[in-house]
Amino acid sequence: MQAEYSPTDLNEMHAAQILLLSFPFLLSPALAGNIMVPADVSVNLVAEPNSGLVSGQPITFTLSATNHGPEPVDVVAFSSSQFTNEFEVFIATTDCEGLGLVVGDTEFSYFYYYVWGLTDGAHLKSVKREFVISTLL
Amino acid sequence: MQQLMDETQQAMVNSASAQTGFPLAEVNLVHAQEISRNASQSMWSDLLYLRDENPPMALRDYWAADIAMLVRKTPDGGLCGLAYIPGYDAPQPAGFSPLAVGVAVHDCTFSPANFQHEFAHLLGANHNPANTLNTTELICSAFGHWANPQNAKKSGKRTIMSYKVNNPPLLCRGDCTQVFNYSNSEVDYMGDWTFQTGVVDTRENARVIAEVAPFARDWKLSAGRIFADGFE
Numbered sequence: 001m002q003a004e005y006s007p008t009d010l011n012e013m014h015a016a017q018i019l020l021l022s023f024p025f026l027l028s029p030a031l032a033g034n035i036m037v038p039a040d041v042s043v044n045l046v047a048e049p050n051s052g053l054v055s056g057q058p059i060t061f062t063l064s065a066t067n068h069g070p071e072p073v074d075v076v077a078f079s080s081s082q083f084t085n086e087f088e089v090f091i092a093t094t095d096c097e098g099l100g101l102v103v104g105d106t107e108f109s110y111f112y113y114y115v116w117g118l119t120d121g122a123h124l125k126s127v128k129r130e131f132v133i134s135t136l137l
Numbered sequence: 138m139q140q141l142m143d144e145t146q147q148a149m150v151n152s153a154s155a156q157t158g159f160p161l162a163e164v165n166l167v168h169a170q171e172i173s174r175n176a177s178q179s180m181w182s183d184l185l186y187l188r189d190e191n192p193p194m195a196l197r198d199y200w201a202a203d204i205a206m207l208v209r210k211t212p213d214g215g216l217c218g219l220a221y222i223p224g225y226d227a228p229q230p231a232g233f234s235p236l237a238v239g240v241a242v243h244d245c246t247f248s249p250a251n252f253q254h255e256f257a258h259l260l261g262a263n264h265n266p267a268n269t270l271n272t273t274e275l276i277c278s279a280f281g282h283w284a285n286p287q288n289a290k291k292s293g294k295r296t297i298m299s300y301k302v303n304n305p306p307l308l309c310r311g312d313c314t315q316v317f318n319y320s321n322s323e324v325d326y327m328g329d330w331t332f333q334t335g336v337v338d339t340r341e342n343a344r345v346i347a348e349v350a351p352f353a354r355d356w357k358l359s360a361g362r363i364f365a366d367g368f369e
Contacts, residue, residue, distance in 0.1 A: 100236040
């Protein structure tokens with residue numbers, strides 16, 4: 001059926017190409033070798049306010065990360081804990097470029113979590129980002 | 138892998154109507170390959186691996202794949218799938234490309250359409266309202282749907298994005314059979330009873346898929362390698 005369309009036609013349609021990576025059942029474990037600690041990265045997360053919360057009240061999370069070296073760090077990913085319906089995600093704001101919301105599906109239920117990845121190729125030295133989210137009314 | 142894609146395309150056909158256009162989206166498998174990766178890795182790390190590491194990133198760029206998914210044979214505990222979802226405070230569809238990745242277990246009791254479920258999350262589709270975070274969807278009608286027939290002896294039915302709802306007072310009866318449709322109020326599933334697969338303006342996942350698909354088409358610009366299997 002795909003052969004009925006030229007590439008031009010495909011572009012005019014809502015063609016979403018997909019890459020599938022199949023996952024083998026079992027593979028050899030990763031080779032053990034010298035263990036290198038590439039860098040000393042400290043992470044600090046502050047929530048404000050962190051007590052006496054009222055439904056609907058915004059919470060500001062401030063995340064700070066610093067690479068104390070000696071090696072540069074190019075890829076860093078921060079993940080929140082899982083949640084289901086505690087937050088009003090719709091009105092969340094952040095200056096974390098690349099922040100993503102992940103939905104997880106289990107056999108009987110679901111959950112969400114945030115992932116923020118620092119993958120722009122710049123070496124991590126020090127970053128500080130804010131994320132404001134409200135508790136669900 | 139090709140079968141998974143054929144099934145996904147079939148769901149796109151099944152779920153199309155006048156309000157969405159025919160089909161919802163045209164999906165093409167551009168490449169599939171096994172990856173040397175320890176099966177004991179968590180699904181959480183799989184998602185980061187797809188997004189941030191090679192070879193997945195390089196393969197995705199090379200093949201200009203708009204979406205990348207990793208298919209596991211083994212579950213991670215009870216986890217059947219993970220996927221980013223556009224909107225919320227995460228990137229809107231136009232800037233969603235770096236996050237257009239998902240992981241699905243090939244066979245999971247959660248859903249016979251587990252792959253298609255995770256795939257549609259990437260296009261903005263959500264669960265049925267009782268199993269969704271809150272009213273924060275990309276468009277206000279992007280929900281899955283389930284329903285029971287009037288005949289109390291027959292089982293209920295649900296769409297691809299809907300969970301089995303078994304918490305009273307909400308109860309999808311019997312085995313709550315999953316049909317191979319995304320919710321669309323304009324599409325009826327004709328089985329042992331007629332299941333209207335959506336509710337007008339409230340449970341319309343097909344609509345959001347149709348709206349996001351034009352953005353998805355441009356998540357990776359074509360590299361001219363459409364016929365990845367060598368067919369020309």
